[in-house]
Amino acid sequence: MMKGAKETLTAILLGAGNRGMTVYGEYALKYPEKLKFLAVAEPIKIRREKFAQLHEIPPNKCFISWEDLLQEEKLAETAFICTQDQMHIKPTIKALEIGYNVLLEKPMAHTLEGCIKIVKKVEETGRILGISHVLRYTNFFSTIKDTIQKGLLGNLVNISHRENVSWYHMAHSFVRGNWRNVRTSSPMILAKCCHDLDLLFWMVGALPKKISSFGSLIHFNSANAPKNAPKYCVEGCPIEDNCLYYAPRIYIDIIPIIQILEKSEKKGFRFLANLRKNHIRFLTGLSKLVKLLHRLRYWREWPVEPLYSGLPEESAEDYSDDTKMKILKTSPYGRCVYRCDNDVVDHQVVNIEFENKVTVNLTMHGFSEREGRTLRIDGTKATLIGEFSDAGQKITLFDHFSGTEKVIFSQQLFLDSSGHGGGDFSLIDAFLETLVGKRKSQPLTNANETLESHLLSFAAEDSRLKGKVIEMQEFRMKAQK
Numbered sequence: 001m002m003k004g005a006k007e008t009l010t011a012i013l014l015g016a017g018n019r020g021m022t023v024y025g026e027y028a029l030k031y032p033e034k035l036k037f038l039a040v041a042e043p044i045k046i047r048r049e050k051f052a053q054l055h056e057i058p059p060n061k062c063f064i065s066w067e068d069l070l071q072e073e074k075l076a077e078t079a080f081i082c083t084q085d086q087m088h089i090k091p092t093i094k095a096l097e098i099g100y101n102v103l104l105e106k107p108m109a110h111t112l113e114g115c116i117k118i119v120k121k122v123e124e125t126g127r128i129l130g131i132s133h134v135l136r137y138t139n140f141f142s143t144i145k146d147t148i149q150k151g152l153l154g155n156l157v158n159i160s161h162r163e164n165v166s167w168y169h170m171a172h173s174f175v176r177g178n179w180r181n182v183r184t185s186s187p188m189i190l191a192k193c194c195h196d197l198d199l200l201f202w203m204v205g206a207l208p209k210k211i212s213s214f215g216s217l218i219h220f221n222s223a224n225a226p227k228n229a230p231k232y233c234v235e236g237c238p239i240e241d242n243c244l245y246y247a248p249r250i251y252i253d254i255i256p257i258i259q260i261l262e263k264s265e266k267k268g269f270r271f272l273a274n275l276r277k278n279h280i281r282f283l284t285g286l287s288k289l290v291k292l293l294h295r296l297r298y299w300r301e302w303p304v305e306p307l308y309s310g311l312p313e314e315s316a317e318d319y320s321d322d323t324k325m326k327i328l329k330t331s332p333y334g335r336c337v338y339r340c341d342n343d344v345v346d347h348q349v350v351n352i353e354f355e356n357k358v359t360v361n362l363t364m365h366g367f368s369e370r371e372g373r374t375l376r377i378d379g380t381k382a383t384l385i386g387e388f389s390d391a392g393q394k395i396t397l398f399d400h401f402s403g404t405e406k407v408i409f410s411q412q413l414f415l416d417s418s419g420h421g422g423g424d425f426s427l428i429d430a431f432l433e434t435l436v437g438k439r440k441s442q443p444l445t446n447a448n449e450t451l452e453s454h455l456l457s458f459a460a461e462d463s464r465l466k467g468k469v470i471e472m473q474e475f476r477m478k479a480q481k
């Protein structure tokens with residue numbers, strides 16, 4: 001650990017992809033006094049080199065794979081593990097064995113056995129492990145947790161929680177993208193809803209007792225493919241003018257981003273949306289003069305960024321319409337959404353009864369007009385209604401006795417680097433504090449808490465596939481054997 005006026009934590013990064021580069025990497029660049037990366041492992045050359053350049057990492061500390069980096073002696077205090085879902089277990093166990101404290105991306109592991117192995121390794125080594133359940137660290141969800149803990153709702157009775165995945169996020173990540181197939185990723189109830197199940201477990205504050213779940217892939221399958229639709233949208237699809245999911249609409253016209261801006265309460269954002277949508281030539285001219293307008297015209301951030309993953313260097317910094325069009329001819333993101341190799345569900349419901357008799361239902365679906373979570377909590381004294389979406393955040397408390405309603409939290413749309421409603425950076429802050437303070441207490445989202453919330457995901461999937469109610473105590477015991 002480097003010493004200074006404030007202690008700067010040293011770290012290694014495994015996987016310089018979206019999370020590694022743009023969340024943890026960006027945090028270290030913004031707060032160099034708090035975090036410094038000393039080594040990186042990343043097989044994609046352009047990402048590895050970019051990360052090394054940004055963080056001034058010498059060539060002998062740049063590695064092609066996590067195995068190579070973890071063959072070295074311990075190089076820093078902590079390891080940030082940001083590889084894909086199925087590459088969490090081995091690097092985490094190895095890093096803990098070497099003596100790193102670890103911040104691991106969610107899900108902790110794609111299998112229950114993997115989660116248990118990690119928990120045991122944490123106990124055996126006594127190292128600190130944090131899981132990136134970032135939503136617990138947002139002002140929105142911590143306000144809800146506080147409200148419950150202060151007793152303002154009375155005794156909890158029921159929570160109705162929705163994970164409304166937007167139509168564009170569903171198509172991008174769970175039909176065309178990285179989390180589309182259970183064999184290469186994990187079930188959607190783990191990949192997407194481990195956050196929600198973790199929040200529900202945390203808010204209720206008791207162990208789950210029974211769980212049941214239903215769901216399927218209702219829309220994104222070949223039965224719904226338009227007649228004569230080619231494999232790639234840009235190969236002359238007969239319905240390209242009317243298809244919601246036509247790839248150039250999403251990645252070149254950036255309709256998802258425009259829709260987010262259009263829903264904002266801020267006039268400025270709505271103005272930008274109109275400029276991008278209806279005055280593209282004018283915007284193209286202005287973009288030469290104004291950096292913000294250049295960003296809007298030649299959009300490179302999500303959902304565009306993953307399109308460029310692993311491309312040859314010459315196209316890597318070119319975000320023109322022509323280059324994007326060329327990429328979409330062969331990219332997985334250019335495929336017809338009805339002709340992909342996806343098998344994860346596009347809608348699922350989960351019912352849970354907890355040991356304290358609180359009931360919860362979670363609905364997840366991929367057809368929302370906007371991205372976000374909505375929830376309603378009914379207690380014996382009050383009702384809480386919350387919206388946490390990409391158009392803004394708001395929590396309203398309705399008190400039964402006084403008959404009053406009060407907005408206890410609200411925040412408008414913001415487009416900054418600390419994603420997940422501020423949760424990304426708050427999670428890193430909290431994780432670093434546990435290490436720098438040498439408190440050696442496990443963080444809020446630690447291995448044991450995560451195991452319990454991940455058990456819910458695995459049990460929900462078991463219930464959905466087998467069509468039966470799962471008794472959690474039995475499920476828990478079986479998993480631990």
Ligand SMILES: NC(=O)c1ccc[n+]([C@@H]2O[C@H](COP(=O)([O-])OP(=O)(O)OC[C@H]3O[C@@H](n4cnc5c(N)ncnc54)[C@H](O)[C@@H]3O)[C@@H](O)[C@H]2O)c1
Nearest residue numbers: 015016017018019041042065066082083084085105106132
């Ligand atoms: N906390 C959250 O809210 C949140 C949000 C999105 C994604 N995630 C999780 O974060 C993880 C990473 O997601 P992402 O979107 O950054 O994915 P990504 O594909 O952009 O990044 C993963 C990176 O790992 C690299 N990699 C592959 N093999 C490697 C190896 N052998 N050694 C080192 N690196 C290797 C890939 O080349 C890639 O750059 C996933 O588990 C994902 O589920 C979490």
